[in-house]
Amino acid sequence: MVILRQSSALTKPTSVKLENNAYTGVVIAIHPDEEESEELIDAIKTMVYDASAYLYTATKKRAYFEEVTILVPDTWEDKPEYRSPKNATFEGADVIVAPRNPRFAPEPDLPPVPHTKHYEGCGGQSIHVHFTSHFMLDSMTELYYGNRGRVFVHEWGHYRWGLFNEYADEIADVDNAQNFYFSLDEEIWKPTRCSDGFVAYNLVFDNGRYRYCNGDQYIGYEDGCVSIPATSQPDVTASIMSGYTSIPEIVDFCDEDVAPAQRHNQEAPTNTQGFVALRATGK
Incomplete structure (x- = not known):
């Protein structure tokens, strides 16, 4: 997994591709308002690793995550392992870690429910998946929602394939x-x-x-x-x-x-x- 540092690049990142059953070009970007946290980066890595195995099973070996990039804010301390973001930007990311959206997180004390911003129907790619640092770091998250990697695959269904929830969704549907x-x-x-x-x-x-x-x-x-x-x-x-x-x-x-x-x-x-x-x- 590659970690990049945000800059003022004007173009969007390379599109996600599925080739030989492997997803590449996935960008997970951390919002500039998020506090610098190595724990957050580690939590994202763990989520992606877990999600890849779960996705591979769920798609009958048709897909897994091979290349995922984490884009950290340029306000964070630079580190030797960080690379140039090139064309990757927060605005063009597939997944964002950002402050909560009150519409999807009405209870401020609970880990906010992840959501995917999309306007297309089934089969159409969405705008992005939105996680929060609260969801990523809270020890109670898995008690409420289960494994974060599994939740990511649920949201990936929304994001990549335009799938809808298969329950009574009183917020998004x-x-x-x-x-x-x-x-x-x-x-x-x-x-x-x-x-x-x-x-x-x-x-x-x-x-x-x-x-x-x-x-x-x-x-x-x-x-x-x-x-x-x-x-x-x-x-x-x-x-x-x-x-x-x-x-x-x-x-x-x-x-x-x-x-x-x-x-x-x-x-x-x-x-x-x-x-x-x-x-x-x-x-």
Whole structure:
């Protein structure tokens, strides 16, 4: 992994490429407002190493990270191992580590949720992935979100392939934010997610604690009811875009014409097309 020092270069960095199953040209840039921190650099390195192995498994050996560059602010102390940034800039980075965006991090005491800024649909590359130093360094991050490398692969699905979340996303996908939907195939109410075989508990937060929701799969559930997966899932391996990357068994993107453990849930009210995007775009 190469570490560069930011300068006033005017052009964007080399585009990310996927050749011989290897991603190269990926730039992770640290915002100038971030305090100088060797720990932050080490955390980014660990995240990328973990993400590469997870991505390789999730894409059926089609992709991994081979060349990733960390761009540090020019206000940081220069070091012998730092190289010239050439055309790499913060504005052109694929991933940024920057102060939190209140829209995606309404709780200042919790590690902010990473997010990907994108305007294109499925198959279109996004603007960048946004992590914060709080997320990268807080010891509680993995308790809330699981391994950072796994989270990065989830965000890479957004960034590189334009995938959407496969859950009721009330921040980034308001139009499709339904915790449950009525299945016309089975004529029951089901949780919005992919794949379809999760072991889960339908709960609502009430008076400071969770309780089981009123209602059932035949008549529907009360407002505020959410379906929370169990920490172990014997029957599913997908999907990474469901946001449950902390569950050990979740190692796949949803796909079509595969076993039920990984099969895309076509009925769920989400916009994603799962692993189909990688095969279709080849990027």
